[in-house]
Amino acid sequence: MxxxxxxxxxxxxxxxxxxxxxxxxxxxxxxxxxxxxxxxxxxxxxxxxxxxxxxxxxxxxxxxxxxxxxxxxxxxxxxxxxxxxxxxxxxxxxxxxxDSVERGHALSSLIDEAVADGRRRRDEDEDAADPDRDSHGER
Known part of the structure; x- marks a missing residue:
């Protein structure tokens, strides 16, 4: 210590x-x-x-x-x-x-956007791979 x-x-x-x-x-x-x-x-x-x-x-x-x-x-x-x-x-x-607090908020927003974009793309890929699923992922 x-x-x-x-x-x-x-x-x-x-x-x-x-x-x-x-x-x-x-x-x-x-x-x-x-x-x-x-x-x-x-x-x-x-x-x-x-x-x-x-x-x-x-x-x-x-x-x-x-x-x-x-x-x-x-x-x-x-x-x-x-x-x-x-x-x-x-x-x-x-x-x-x-300005570290501001930079932290900006980085957090960028990470949130990237995660949301990744989820959206994953959902689109899953929908394209399985045409029998509806918009909510159900058959």
């Missing part, structure tokens, strides 16, 4: 605290429903890459606007993290949009 390094523990705690802070304390009306998916902290704790997802429609413009709001609030969030976490140095925050 792998031991978690200090940076892993800091990243996990940072992501958890940031999720709460963004939800409760960032009062910008341009900010949508943001979910903090994960954070990666540099070995020297100088910066943290924070990966977010958005609920709802995610146009490029909406993603840019939400990232801009978070970048603008980064100083405030970093200050609040300093009050919450027991760290000598709170990492600089860099926000990134995580």
């Amino acid at each position: 792998r031991e978690f390094s200090r940076t892993d523990r800091v990243a996990e705690q940072l992501a958890h605290e940031l999720a709460l802070l963004i939800q409760r304390e960032v009062k910008d009306p341009r900010l949508g429903m943001v979910t903090v998916g994960s954070a990666r902290v540099s070995r020297d704790l100088s910066y943290a890459d924070v990966y977010i997802t958005l609920m709802g429609e995610n146009s490029d413009e909406r993603v840019r606007d939400n990232l801009a709001v978070l970048e603008g609030a980064a100083g405030f969030l970093r200050h609040r993290l300093g009050q919450q976490l027991k760290l000598r140095h709170v990492p600089q925050l860099r926000f990134h949009y995580d």
